[in-house]
Amino acid sequence: xxxxxxxxxxxxxxxxxxxxxxxxxxxxxxxxxxxxxxxxxxxxxxxxxxxxxxxxxxxxxxxxxxxxxxxxxxxxxxxxxxxxxxxxxxxxxxxxxxxxxxxxxxxxxxxxxxxxxxxxxxxxxxxxxxxxxxxxxxxxxxxxxxxxxxxxxxxxxxxxxxxxxxxxxxxxxxxxxxxxxxxxxxxxxxxxxxxxxxxxxxxxxxxxxxxxxxxxxxxxxxxxxxxxxxxxxxxxxxxxxxxxxxxxxxxxxxxxxxxxxxxxxxxxxxxxxxxxxxxxxxxxxxxxxxxxxxxxxxxxxxxxxxxxxxxxxxxxxxxxxxxxxxxxxxxxxxxxxxxxxxxxxxxxxxxxxxxxxxxxxxxxxxxxxxxxxxxxxxxxxxxxxxxxxxxxxxxxxxxxxxxxxxxxxxxxxxxxxxxxxxxxxxxxxxxxxxxxxxxxxxxxxxxxxxxxxxxxxxxxxxxxxxxxxxxxxxxxxxxxxxxxxxxxxxxxxxxxxxxxxxxxxxxxxxxxxxxxxxxxxxxxxxxxx
Amino acid sequence: xxxxxxxxxxxxxxxxxxxxxxxxxxxxxxxxxxxxxxxxxxxxxxxxxxxxxxxxxxxxxxxxxxxxxxxxxxxxxxxxxxxxxxxxxxxxxxxxxxxxxxxxxxxxxxxxxxxxxxxxxxxxxxxxxxxxxxxxxxxxxxxxxxxxxxxxxxxxxxxxxxxxxxxxxxxxxxxxxxxxxxxxxxxxxxxxxxxxxxxxxxxxxxxxxxxxxxxxxxxxxxxxxxxxxxxxxxxxxxxxxxxxxxxxxxxxxxxxxxxxxxxxxxxxxxxxxxxxxxxxxxxxxxxxxxxxxxxxxxxxxxxxxxxxxxxxxxxxxxxxxxxxxxxxxxxxxxxxxxxxxxxxxx
Numbered sequence: 001x002x003x004x005x006x007x008x009x010x011x012x013x014x015x016x017x018x019x020x021x022x023x024x025x026x027x028x029x030x031x032x033x034x035x036x037x038x039x040x041x042x043x044x045x046x047x048x049x050x051x052x053x054x055x056x057x058x059x060x061x062x063x064x065x066x067x068x069x070x071x072x073x074x075x076x077x078x079x080x081x082x083x084x085x086x087x088x089x090x091x092x093x094x095x096x097x098x099x100x101x102x103x104x105x106x107x108x109x110x111x112x113x114x115x116x117x118x119x120x121x122x123x124x125x126x127x128x129x130x131x132x133x134x135x136x137x138x139x140x141x142x143x144x145x146x147x148x149x150x151x152x153x154x155x156x157x158x159x160x161x162x163x164x165x166x167x168x169x170x171x172x173x174x175x176x177x178x179x180x181x182x183x184x185x186x187x188x189x190x191x192x193x194x195x196x197x198x199x200x201x202x203x204x205x206x207x208x209x210x211x212x213x214x215x216x217x218x219x220x221x222x223x224x225x226x227x228x229x230x231x232x233x234x235x236x237x238x239x240x241x242x243x244x245x246x247x248x249x250x251x252x253x254x255x256x257x258x259x260x261x262x263x264x265x266x267x268x269x270x271x272x273x274x275x276x277x278x279x280x281x282x283x284x285x286x287x288x289x290x291x292x293x294x295x296x297x298x299x300x301x302x303x304x305x306x307x308x309x310x311x312x313x314x315x316x317x318x319x320x321x322x323x324x325x326x327x328x329x330x331x332x333x334x335x336x337x338x339x340x341x342x343x344x345x346x347x348x349x350x351x352x353x354x355x356x357x358x359x360x361x362x363x364x365x366x367x368x369x370x371x372x373x374x375x376x377x378x379x380x381x382x383x384x385x386x387x388x389x390x391x392x393x394x395x396x397x398x399x400x401x402x403x404x405x406x407x408x409x410x411x412x413x414x415x416x417x418x419x420x421x422x423x424x425x426x427x428x429x430x431x432x433x434x435x436x437x438x439x440x441x442x443x444x445x446x447x448x449x450x451x452x453x454x455x456x457x458x459x460x461x462x463x464x465x466x467x468x469x470x471x472x473x474x475x476x477x478x479x480x481x482x483x484x485x486x487x488x489x490x491x492x493x494x495x496x497x498x499x500x501x502x503x504x505x506x507x508x509x510x511x512x513x514x515x516x517x518x519x520x521x522x523x524x525x526x527x528x529x
Numbered sequence: 530x531x532x533x534x535x536x537x538x539x540x541x542x543x544x545x546x547x548x549x550x551x552x553x554x555x556x557x558x559x560x561x562x563x564x565x566x567x568x569x570x571x572x573x574x575x576x577x578x579x580x581x582x583x584x585x586x587x588x589x590x591x592x593x594x595x596x597x598x599x600x601x602x603x604x605x606x607x608x609x610x611x612x613x614x615x616x617x618x619x620x621x622x623x624x625x626x627x628x629x630x631x632x633x634x635x636x637x638x639x640x641x642x643x644x645x646x647x648x649x650x651x652x653x654x655x656x657x658x659x660x661x662x663x664x665x666x667x668x669x670x671x672x673x674x675x676x677x678x679x680x681x682x683x684x685x686x687x688x689x690x691x692x693x694x695x696x697x698x699x700x701x702x703x704x705x706x707x708x709x710x711x712x713x714x715x716x717x718x719x720x721x722x723x724x725x726x727x728x729x730x731x732x733x734x735x736x737x738x739x740x741x742x743x744x745x746x747x748x749x750x751x752x753x754x755x756x757x758x759x760x761x762x763x764x765x766x767x768x769x770x771x772x773x774x775x776x777x778x779x780x781x782x783x784x785x786x787x788x789x790x791x792x793x794x795x796x797x798x799x800x801x802x803x804x805x806x807x808x809x810x811x812x813x814x815x816x817x818x819x820x821x822x823x824x825x826x827x828x829x830x831x832x833x834x835x836x837x838x839x840x841x842x843x844x845x846x847x848x849x850x851x852x853x854x855x856x857x858x859x860x861x862x863x864x865x866x867x868x869x870x871x872x873x874x875x
Contacts, residue, residue, distance in 0.1 A: 026800070026809070028686040028697035028704055034648030036604050038640060065557055280556040 066282035122261025325372025535582035710736035746802030
């Protein structure tokens with residue numbers, strides 16, 4: 001009898017009552033389901049339970065019983081929240097009116113659902129490894145398996161320690177590399193992979209880890225081990241250059257979401273006292289009802305990807321992302337006016353950024369960063385935004401899902417330019433440190449600008465794009481010329497303005513692209529006739 | 530030294546394990562007090578264990594039962610369902626009255642039986658229209674005739690419907706088909722099969738007839754056979770200030786074979802038969818599609834109701850606000866009442 005299952009009971013109530021209520025048929029079999037849990041195998045009711053509800057149950061179990069994280073830094077409101085200002089600086093605290101969450105518990109859980117790579121950072125003893133272990137247990141592994149599978153970063157860690165060893169007998173007798181049998185490490189086959197203190201791994205071993213993380217396979221002696229899809233959890237006490245070894249940039253770049261372990265709230269000391277007295281670890285009492293089978297994890301990911309991302313919200317994300325890559329002083333040719341051009345040249349930004357442009361700091365958000373978003377960062381962002389909507393039981397992404405998740409995914413992807421004038425004001429200096437608030441502030445201002453420009457109602461590029469998406473087949477030369485003239489008209493209008501901002505840069509390039517496609521098609525029509 | 534009870538002996542045999550279980554339970558439910566739990570074990574678990582000890586042939590067998598009993602009491606105490614300040618007093622009655630009568634079946638499958646009965650009693654206690662004491666009494670009366678755990682659980686389901694859980698009617702009738710005819714007859718108060726011993730084949734035929742008759746929700750097996758007449762068969766609802774569901778006088782409408790009542794706040798699905806009337810909240814939305822306007826009953830403004838050849842006048846329903854009917858029931862609301870009034874042929 002699995003005794004621990006019955007103690008680790010979870011709530012029978014829906015975890016988010018506001019989420020869509022399924023039509024319920026009344027069945028007398030429900031008579032025997034209730035507050036008393038059975039240790040017998042999961043009932044049909046549990047099997048039929050929607051996975052988003054199971055995900056929420058897992059979240060609430062973690063925050064109520066496993067990880068002491070009494071923080072609600074992912075705030076949702078369905079009515080204006082009550083706000084209190086403290087101190088001379090009028091530091092605000094809001095009391096959210098809708099279900100809100102702790103990023104430290106939620107982000108790793110969403111990472112399990114979308115199977116990406118999560119870095120947990122924070123001082124020692126804040127439960128980084130504990131939450132990673134919990135994710136392993138939620139994925140169906142027993143505690144013993146998970147503990148054995150954790151890769152503990154240390155300065156002597158070799159590639160063989162990480163990936164496996166050739167079997168000595170086959171190594172001696174082999175006539176070719178193919179004949180060398182490799183004893184691959186067990187953790188490679190697991191759906192949850194935990195690398196503890198990854199910044200203590202020597203650089204050479206980091207490269208081997210990079211291949212496994214990035215391409216999902218391991219390679220030794222010309223032999224390849226294909227790993228299953230997995231959620232990765234890496235931990236580090238210090239992610240700002242500390243650790244025994246510098247983390248190679250490519251490895252850092254593969255990390256999709258960075259979650260900060262917040263401090264311990266001393267008002268919860270009693271909880272620690274009781275844990276010590278009782279000698280119980282949360283990972284020992286994870287309820288069976290919130291453990292996901294491999295099939296459920298596969299289905300979870302599919303269902304998350306099926307969440308709708310409305311076009312107007314996608315447009316806001318595009319607009320936000322468009323601010324950052326553009327850097328006018330980087331080149332004479334329009335296409336190369338990017339921060340990437342500067343980075344590849346090896347020159348400092350400050351060497352080029354000397355001219356007073358007269359651009360509004362409110363609009364020129366790009367001046368606050370030294371890079372733009374990578375394709376990988378944007379894809380990760382979309383996945384986590386969808387996961388957030390799914391977690392809340394919604395079929396489509398909402399504005400607030402996007403607003404809440406973007407900072408957590410992007411705060412480690414956007415390199416801040418600490419010398420940007422925007423940080424000079426008194427109230428903004430803390431944003432050099434508080435990256436979550438920095439990114440959220442950028443997103444809010446981007447949305448304000450989006451609204452000011454009226455792009456939701458009047459977006460000429462979107463209109464031209466929609467026209468193009470309908471296809472070129474059957475278009476007459478006269479119609480193509482009309483469309484070319486329209487593109488030229490939009491560019492002419494914009495050219496009358498005196499300032500060039502990041503959000504215009506991608507639009508202009510898109511119009512140039514469309515103009516070229518139409519021009520080529522017109523050329524083809526002429527040739528045909 | 531006083532003689533140890535069967536429970537105390539069993540607990541001592543696996544003392545460390547039980548202590549660890551208590552600690553794990555307290556990890557999740559901090560207000561679980563050792564003294565309260567000890568009281569529950571002494572007061573409720575010990576008598577049940579004592580009765581079961583007589584039916585077991587080995588310590589190992591008793592240990593399995595005590596293990597299930599211990600876990601059950603631990604969960605119930607941790608959730609304030611048993612012991613000092615219990616939120617659901619009927620669970621104490623379940624331990625006192627029903628469990629001692631079912632020692633044989635509990636010994637057979639301790640965890641399955643104990644968990645199912647406690648959950649059932651809890652669910653009955655939570656349903657305002659249901660009578661959990663009636664349910665316990667019916668199972669106590671049937672206990673000597675229950676030959677297996679499956680029969681007990683089926684009887685419990687039918688008894689729950691019989692004791693007011695009208696929303697389980699359809700599935701309870703399915704369960705009733707699997708019951709022995711005499712058990713079914715006892716549960717629905719049909720005197721013929723119970724009191725007049727007949728051959729098995731005759732009993733089965735009688736049970737089939739009974740089940741067919743029960744398809745009419747207002748069929749009364751104990752009533753004398755005679756001409757049916759239209760009569761008021763129930764009243765359900767009430768003002769929210771007096772523990773009812775409605776914030777204002779409701780209206781009723783029909784979708785398919787189901788009748789919904791709604792006020793400005795939300796919609797409620799009505800389940801009604803001879804054994805009980807239950808309203809189940811459905812949120813603010815009615816089912817998709819148009820309501821069904823066809824009627825089986827007619828009612829005029831003076832409260833005259835007709836159904837086929839039957840006619841009757843109900844002055845209290847004159848000036849009604851809304852009405853909807855299914856094949857078997859007419860539901861009427863009034864402009865100044867928070868109740869639904871039910872009329873049927875019975």
